[in-house]
Each structure stands twice: as structure tokens, then as C-alpha cells.
Amino acid sequence: MSVRPLRPTGAPVTARGGRFGGLDGLRAIAVGMVLVYHLFPAALPGGFLGVDVFFVMSGFLITSLLLRELSGTGRIDLLAFWRRRARRLLPAVALVVLVSTSLALAASRDLLVGVAQQIAGALLFVSNWVFIANGSDYFARDAPELFRNFWSLALEEQFYIVLPLLALLVFKFRSRLTRALPLAALGLGSAFLMAALANAGAEPTRVYFGSDSHSFGLFLGAAMAVLLSRRAQRPVGRAGQVASFGVAVAGFAVLGTLAVTLQEASQESFAWGFQAATIAALAVVWAVTREGALVGRLLDVAPLRWIGERSYGIYLWHWPLLVIATSVATAAGLGTTPVAQVVSLAMTLVFAALSYRYVEQPVRRVGLRGALVRWFSPRRYTPRQRRVSLALAAVLAVTFPLTGVAVAIAPERTSSADSILRGQEQLKADKSAAGGDEAAGEPGEGSSPQPGGESGDQDQPTAAPAIRFEGGEITAVGDSVMLASYPELTDAFPGIDVDAAVSRGLWAGVDVLGELADRGELRDVVVVGLGTNGPVEPESLTALREVIGERPLVLIDAHADREWIPEVNENLNAFAAAHRGVVVAQWDSGVAGTPEFLAEDGIHPGPEGGEIYAGAIRQALDELLSPAEARGWGVARR
Incomplete structure (x- = not known):
């Protein structure tokens, strides 16, 4: 769900080309919040705020990429930008959809209700509006949609379409302030719209899933990237280290407090909770991305970086696997045990790691066509490459027809x-x-x-x-x-x-x-x-x-x-x-x-x-x- 600059190393970079520190660790924390909320909701009732942390990071990073491109080439290549976004996002989405739908077909027909609409929404990045139209509820845990978590990916992709078009206009201004103001105004407008809709009694689904009412983290992150685009690249001094550390601790404290106390779909969450979490996330991103900041180095420890680099796949896989595992456990009479949560978490980490290494990274490095050649061309294969190629071919050969069968026999209603x-x-x-x-x-x-x-x-x-x-x-x-x-x-x-x-x-x-x-x-x-x-x-x-x-x-x-x-x-x-x-x-x-x-x-x-x-x-x-x-x-x- 998060977005990183498209470099072979996967390292987030600044507008000047230097690496942003700490963001992989911050991704790990954000995806961890979401996982705990979905797997063990009583332990972290406000863990859904991890999505809003991702929004801030994504807005910040994608705008930094555009600024870097503008600084290096004097222009923004829209088609190349959108092609990179598709290359980054679509392979993992397609794999998750094929495998999860096939597993759902084997587990329970109830999981296939509305699956054709869900797949179309996922591949076209309009899942949030599909769920709004169907009256779905993100916070309901009964008969959940198989790809409910794809709503946030859809919202981000819609932002990626709009942002470069806005950049062509706002980047014509000379000063950072005048460039940032339109983006900040859109972010503040979205935040106020969320509160206004909630106060007017709008359905929580509409308020939460709406691109207009829940994109303020993306736009405010983009505005902050513009304001910081000429920040000095020399390491911060002692006073700067203290300030960065203090701001990060304060931001994490606010996020932690909200994650423990904020109740899902509550009036308070829409009136100020999401907005407060976004401000806290902005503060943390500012602090950890300062050049040489100690707090950024602390977040760059190897375990957090490993999870952060795979956070996109972890986010995509965890929800459909949890839904499938819960259905199987319920049918087996194990619904009151944590078996479904443990199994789905283990499968999520394994599937996300495999997808990252053998699907996402090859496509990002050499493009879809180049990756297909590597996967299915027998020339100069090593034994490991041959095993990987055969495994991918087998997965596609099985899941493509099974997904078609699932769509064809999907019932209109659950049992x-x-x-x-x-x-x-x-x-x-x-x-x-x-x-x-x-x-x-x-x-x-x-x-x-x-x-x-x-x-x-x-x-x-x-x-x-x-x-x-x-x-x-x-x-x-x-x-x-x-x-x-x-x-x-x-x-x-x-x-x-x-x-x-x-x-x-x-x-x-x-x-x-x-x-x-x-x-x-x-x-x-x-x-x-x-x-x-x-x-x-x-x-x-x-x-x-x-x-x-x-x-x-x-x-x-x-x-x-x-x-x-x-x-x-x-x-x-x-x-x-x-x-x-x-x-x-x-x-x-x-x-x-x-x-x-x-x-x-x-x-x-x-x-x-x-x-x-x-x-x-x-x-x-x-x-x-x-x-x-x-x-x-x-x-x-x-």
C-alpha cells in the first residue's frame, strides 16, 4: 500500500536523490497496527489508523519523486510515471486476486458473494467506490468481502492519477509556499469534509471509503514534501537531533494513544481522530526523514526494514487470507480459537516474501515484459530459476481457471x-x-x-x-x-x-x-x-x-x-x-x-x-x- 521510488534497491529517496531514513521502519509499524487491528481487534481497537500513516508517507514520497524528476529533467513525464506506478502495484494485486479467489473457492462459496465486482474494483483501482455503492462496512466483521482492504489501494491510485496533473500546474509557481498551498488546501478541505459528512449523519462507509473525504493524509503529505524540497542535505546538528527525536516521540505517543482509545466508526474518529492521527504522522515523517536523524537510524534496524520493504504485499495478503482461514476454522468448529489468526499471519509473511522476491522486484527492475522473459524463457536458466519459473507457471495455470470458475458460480447471497x-x-x-x-x-x-x-x-x-x-x-x-x-x-x-x-x-x-x-x-x-x-x-x-x-x-x-x-x-x-x-x-x-x-x-x-x-x-x-x-x-x- 505504501509507495517507494523505483530503484533496484527499493530505497526511498529524497528529491535530491539521497535516501530517506526510517521510512521502512515506519512502514513496518503502520502495517503492524493494521494487522493487530484485524487479527486481534480487542488488543488495538484503533489500529486502522495505520492506513492513515501510510497515506501520509505515500503522499510525501510520491511528491518527492516528482520533484526529483522535475529537478533532474526539467519536466514530468506523465506516461512514464503512471507506467511505473502500474508496474509497482499491479503484479502483486493480480497475484493476490488469483490465489485468494482460488483458495476461497475451495474454502466456502459464501466468500464468493460479489467477487466479480470486487475483482473488477481491485484491478481498476475503484474498490472504495464499489464498496460504497454496495453499502459495505469496513468495520463489520460478519460476511466480510474477500478484498475489502483494497479500498485504500484504490484511493492511493486515484491520488497518483490526480497528483501529477496538479503538479504540472502548481510546480509552475516559483516559491515552495505557493506550490504547497493548493495541495494543503485540498488536504484541509478533505479533512473538513470527513467531519462534515459525519456530523450530517452520513453512513460510516461513505465517510471512510470516500476519496474526497479520506485523502487528506495524501495531500498534506504532498504539501509537506514541497515545503521541505530544498531542505539542507547536511546531517542535522545536536539541537536538530534533539528536536527530531522529541517530535518523533510526541508523534508516536499521539498515534499510540489514538490506536488504543479511538473506537471504530465513532463520531469522534471522523470529527477529529483521523485528522489528529494524520498530524501526528506528518510530525513523525518530518522527524525521521531529516538527514542523519538518530530516530531515523533507529527505525532502520534490519527486522523493521525487512517488514517495511514487504509491507505492500503484507497489507494485500493479510485480509483475504484471514477471511479464508476464519471460514475454514469456523467450519471445523475452531472459531473460538486463535488458529485462524495464527495461520493467516504465517501465510501472509510467507506469501508476501515470495511475492516480493519473485514477482514484485523482477517487474520493478526490468518491467513486465522483461520479467516474463526471465520467468518463462529456458535460456541460461540456473536450477533455482528453473524451479521458480515452473512454480509461477503452475500457480498461474491453476489459479486462472479456478478464478474463472469462482466468478461463474458465485452465489447472489451468503448461506x-x-x-x-x-x-x-x-x-x-x-x-x-x-x-x-x-x-x-x-x-x-x-x-x-x-x-x-x-x-x-x-x-x-x-x-x-x-x-x-x-x-x-x-x-x-x-x-x-x-x-x-x-x-x-x-x-x-x-x-x-x-x-x-x-x-x-x-x-x-x-x-x-x-x-x-x-x-x-x-x-x-x-x-x-x-x-x-x-x-x-x-x-x-x-x-x-x-x-x-x-x-x-x-x-x-x-x-x-x-x-x-x-x-x-x-x-x-x-x-x-x-x-x-x-x-x-x-x-x-x-x-x-x-x-x-x-x-x-x-x-x-x-x-x-x-x-x-x-x-x-x-x-x-x-x-x-x-x-x-x-x-x-x-x-x-x-
Whole structure:
């Protein structure tokens, strides 16, 4: 994702030809932030800011290249510039697309939803606008797009098209200040637009992915490159070393604080968070690129430089490999373990290293045509070159047709969306036949609802109930898991009143139940399945009790690979243990070990899973009639 001057050594250079120190190390830190955010989001909730660090570096470096070309030749060759950019970016993109799509085809058809659009967006560098048009969400972790991370590459490439055209105009000015002002104005305008869109209630996807609202790091980095273009090349003195070190430490402190505290898609992140991170990144880039700066030499240590040089490939590979590994782990029942993260990280480093050495570097040195000759011409081959050539030929021979097959058979919806749609259509038909309102919640395209979790032990009924609750006595409020189970619920409980919607949390369910109670439509027994889409606080359970009054209550525990699920189920079981007339339906333990009864996301039930869901509710309703529970709210537990 970062851009370096096109030299055989790969070393970043100044406008005068000297090497910029510390930037490879800074790339390593930035890509590390992104990796931790995606692999272990709870550890670094604001790690997505690493992308904005890359934006600043890319704007700074690419403008320094243009200034160097202008200084050396007196002109800017647009076609040569764009050809170099394509040579730098496209080979790795093509390889990642071919290999990842082929692996996704073998792993899960769900991963192929919309893959043709994603591939076109990736190769044409318009992924960010494709995702905006599809209503995708960068911050959603359910049913993620295979090439979601390509949005930033698209934004950078669009900048690379625009910047040289602007340079032809602004570089006609004589002073550095007048050259930098238009670039700085565009950067500030983009930063203000991000805040304005967020304040106006725009979708986070639009704000985050928009080229107009998220390119300020690129333009401000370019403006700084212009302002520093005639900076003295002699090493900084002692005072300069102290200043550089202090500025770098302050910049890293701001970035670290934001990475730990800033919440994804929050109003604060768009209003000032991204902007503050960009200012901090500008300060760090200024400090580490000063000639001979100690902080730049510290960042140039070998491990950081190795990662930094391969950061482009690491960024491209990590996300699709994580999505594929997570899908495989979920299907194998390993979704709650870190297996997917560890495997995807190892594969990312291996694939990025191989791509860098055998694909990216040869194309950068001798061009695509020259690289093809080297790869596939048998003349003067060494044994190692022959092995490399055969391996590349095999990869292309396998992945080209597999990618074509993947595009051809890609489904319109994920299996979880199909499960939801099955229940949704029957619920709408039943409501229509009864003359009632339509059911809530269309499943969003590209976003999948989340169900859920784990359960605690419950006392079994001490005696068989003499009677049973029937469907006509039950009001059920739930999320997409209940929606997907609706056909089986109506079979098990004819006449049950169900209100289920996608992406609904417990507080929303409290509001729904309150409205039913106000209209006098709340039935004698209440069933609630709302633990999938976020934490369940004790306060929300107390509010639920106040809304439903003395009615018996069934809380359905959650089953999903989500970090909040264990706490959700703990709170549900604790609430039930503290109150008579409240029991937990053991959906989680009932469906555990039967991934074939769930959609490929491991969350939403198919018909067999729906039967387990309804059976867990039936068992909980029977438990409500046991002597231990039938005494109701008014009798405290010991």
C-alpha cells in the first residue's frame, strides 16, 4: 500500500536523490497496527489508523519523486510515471486476486458473494467506490468481502492519477509556499469534509471509503514534501537531533494513544481522530526523514526494514487470507480459537516474501515484459530459476481457471442470508395472511446479522409439567437467529407471535416489548433471543423485567464466535439464577458440535438448526412450569 521510488534497491529517496531514513521502519509499524487491528481487534481497537500513516508517507514520497524528476529533467513525464506506478502495484494485486479467489473457492462459496465486482474494483483501482455503492462496512466483521482492504489501494491510485496533473500546474509557481498551498488546501478541505459528512449523519462507509473525504493524509503529505524540497542535505546538528527525536516521540505517543482509545466508526474518529492521527504522522515523517536523524537510524534496524520493504504485499495478503482461514476454522468448529489468526499471519509473511522476491522486484527492475522473459524463457536458466519459473507457471495455470470458475458460480447471497430470507418470507406471508404488519428487517447486502453464544448450567425441572404453554400464549422477540428459525418455531408453537429483525440488540427488544405492552398485545409468556449483536448489560435485563411485568420469561442464550458472547451468556444465566420465573433456553449447547445445521457463518440455523432452536425453547417453557420456577417473580430465590 505504501509507495517507494523505483530503484533496484527499493530505497526511498529524497528529491535530491539521497535516501530517506526510517521510512521502512515506519512502514513496518503502520502495517503492524493494521494487522493487530484485524487479527486481534480487542488488543488495538484503533489500529486502522495505520492506513492513515501510510497515506501520509505515500503522499510525501510520491511528491518527492516528482520533484526529483522535475529537478533532474526539467519536466514530468506523465506516461512514464503512471507506467511505473502500474508496474509497482499491479503484479502483486493480480497475484493476490488469483490465489485468494482460488483458495476461497475451495474454502466456502459464501466468500464468493460479489467477487466479480470486487475483482473488477481491485484491478481498476475503484474498490472504495464499489464498496460504497454496495453499502459495505469496513468495520463489520460478519460476511466480510474477500478484498475489502483494497479500498485504500484504490484511493492511493486515484491520488497518483490526480497528483501529477496538479503538479504540472502548481510546480509552475516559483516559491515552495505557493506550490504547497493548493495541495494543503485540498488536504484541509478533505479533512473538513470527513467531519462534515459525519456530523450530517452520513453512513460510516461513505465517510471512510470516500476519496474526497479520506485523502487528506495524501495531500498534506504532498504539501509537506514541497515545503521541505530544498531542505539542507547536511546531517542535522545536536539541537536538530534533539528536536527530531522529541517530535518523533510526541508523534508516536499521539498515534499510540489514538490506536488504543479511538473506537471504530465513532463520531469522534471522523470529527477529529483521523485528522489528529494524520498530524501526528506528518510530525513523525518530518522527524525521521531529516538527514542523519538518530530516530531515523533507529527505525532502520534490519527486522523493521525487512517488514517495511514487504509491507505492500503484507497489507494485500493479510485480509483475504484471514477471511479464508476464519471460514475454514469456523467450519471445523475452531472459531473460538486463535488458529485462524495464527495461520493467516504465517501465510501472509510467507506469501508476501515470495511475492516480493519473485514477482514484485523482477517487474520493478526490468518491467513486465522483461520479467516474463526471465520467468518463462529456458535460456541460461540456473536450477533455482528453473524451479521458480515452473512454480509461477503452475500457480498461474491453476489459479486462472479456478478464478474463472469462482466468478461463474458465485452465489447472489451468503448461506446465512438465505437462511434469514427463508424465515423472513414465511413471516411476511403469515403476517399478510393475518392482516398484520410486515416483519422487520431485510438482511443487508454484504452484511450479515450476528447470532449467538455459550450457556451456563441450569437446574432441570424437578417434575414433569402437567400442562404446556401453547403458541397462542407466547410473544417472541428476537434477532436474525430467531428470524431464520421462524418456520420451525411456527411448527413447534402454532399461533406464536414473533417479532424478529436483523441486527437487533436487547435494548431495541425492550422498546419493541414496551410498545406491545402499551397496545395491550403482549401475551402471557415472553421469549427473548437478543444476545448476538452486542453486549447484554444487567441494566437492560432489569429494564426488560420492568416492561414485561410478572410474565414468565425465557431468555435464549447466544451462539456465535464473537468476543462479547461469553459475557452475554454469563449475564443471562446470572439473571435467570437470581429470579424465579426466568429460565435460559440452551440454544448454544444444543447446536454445539453440529456445524452442518448452521449456515457457513456458524451462526444462522438452517431447517435442522431451527428445530434445535425451537426444541431449546420448548424445554425452557417446560422448565417454567416446574415447581422451582412456577412460583414466579414475587418469590425470591435462596
